[in-house]
Amino acid sequence: MLQLDQIYKVFYEGTPDEKIALNQLQLQMNPGDFVTVIGSNGAGKSTLMNIISGNIFPDYGTVKINGSDMSSMPEHKRARKIGRVFQNPLAGTAPTMTIEENLALAYNRTKPRSLQFGVTKKRRDFFREQLEILHLGLEDRLQAKVGLLSGGERQALSLLMATFTKPDILLLDEHTAALDPARADLITKLTKEIVAKFQLTTLMVTHNMQQALDLGNCLIMMDKGQIIFQANETEKPDLTVEKLLAEFQRIRGEALLSDRSLLA
Amino acid sequence: MFTALFGSVEVGVIYAIMALGVYLSFRILDFPDLTVDGSFVTGGATAAVLIISGVNPFLATAGALVAGFLAGCVTGILHTKGKINALLSGILMMIALYSINLRIMDKPNVPLLAEETVITKISAWWQGLGFDSMMQSLLTSIGLSEYIPSTWGIFTVMFVLAFAIKKAVDLFLKTEIGLSLRAVGDNDGMVRSFSANTDWLKVLGLGIANALVAFSGALVAQYNGFSDVGMGIGMIIIGLASVIIGEAVIGNATIVRATLAVLIGAVLYRLIVTLALRAEFLETGDMKLITAVIVIFALVVPKLIEKQKAGARKKKRAAQLGSAGTNGGDQVAAARSDL
């Protein structure tokens, strides 16, 4: 489904600030895989997401989706195959537009936009049906401006907008990190449900190790621009937070900063 | 007095079309587009030159629309493909258009008084309807004979035209393309993640905005009976003044309302300027200064009013809490923490 080959990305090359964000990274995801990604700050997780989505381009390496090379395709074209939810709840929606208008915008992810009305009666019924999945009562507030929603509601809406058109790949970059624990749990639960419902191939970054263990069928750990540990479908169920920490220590040979702060 | 006010309403409606263009770039695209000062003249110049060379005035006015569209697209391309800052792209285009407008007209001023224009055609057609004489006898019979404008035709037709354009803008902004255009001004990273080409949308949006501006310029030139290379100076501020006054008076809760606000704002702006110019100590040359002052007022006064209101609310609440002696703060906090 998704195949990354020798992805290399360096920022500020040739200056004292030179930073290798991704170093010869390899990743292969099969259809229906749900991979959780953990790693310390600056490990290159967001850069990886940006390279898959086409927001930035690698200095070397190829990105393939469904076997076709997307390496030089601009972000808006790649978006036909990719759904994305950002960390910031403000980033995934248009605040001055209504809930139904936002959904209409998302509805067009897979088809070219035309001069027909974005919100029609038929679509409105469809949107209402989709919003019911969230159990937040948003289906009764179709004409409310999204700017008036709470952070949790907005993030739930962003998640729905990114997924209800069934993308080939779903990218989630710490999409629960900016929410308080109760709302983060809600979004985590919705993520689980929606990914299962639409059978989405998903890549999810999180700083919460427990969340990374609870969700998905595979797990990868990143550090310094590389994948340093990988657990597949058969290995992942046996993992615990303690094992992950021990693994990190073994591979990097560095004592973790006393507690889990580096990863958690 | 009445005639002067009627005249300003008439002109205001024509300028409202320009203000709708400014609304599109400033408010919808969130792009401070200074191309307007140039494209307004480009519209007037294109129409004037086409009319003089014998083209049907309606076609000539449509030609102005196209010229404005192209000018706006160039600004958009400078910004998106040339990666030039929004303000600077507009300024560059405005300066470039000054020379281009001179080239189009071949001289700084093209008179149209002897020509057949959209305005003369409308007047002639309207005269045929006999509506003016009807209004005349009506107003005279109720004792308002001194309040009779020479013709209602220009006002009526321009009003219908401006309203039709407003309606078209409303509808366009509800289409799939229109929605993505609005989202570009709101959150352009998000629009890209939903596979919209934001560069192209910005170019399109600026094209449409400047098409409206140039269209308005073409009508103003024909209304005034000449096209002048300097007639666009400060146009952007006039457009902005219209948008801001309208928003202050009507509000902008929905698109339908916001575009209506622009129309009304444009007329109000004209009325205010006309009234201000009647003051003894002000001259025609002070118009730009008056405009600047109006914009400053329209920007500052609503904020002062809001502050005043907030202050009053605060005092009221303090008084209530003081007398009741309870702590209402907790309740407020509890209510807010719900999802």
Ligand SMILES: Nc1ncnc2c1ncn2[C@@H]1O[C@H](COP(=O)(O)OP(=O)(O)OP(=O)(O)O)[C@@H](O)[C@H]1O
């Ligand atoms: N646009 C950029 N310009 C310059 N440097 C960048 C840019 N984006 C990322 N970097 C650098 O690349 C490295 C990897 O950053 P990245 O954002 O991918 O980390 P991350 O794993 O997502 O970290 P976090 O957990 O803090 O989100 C960091 O050192 C960062 O400073």
Ligand SMILES: [Mg+2]
């Ligand atoms: Mg990150």
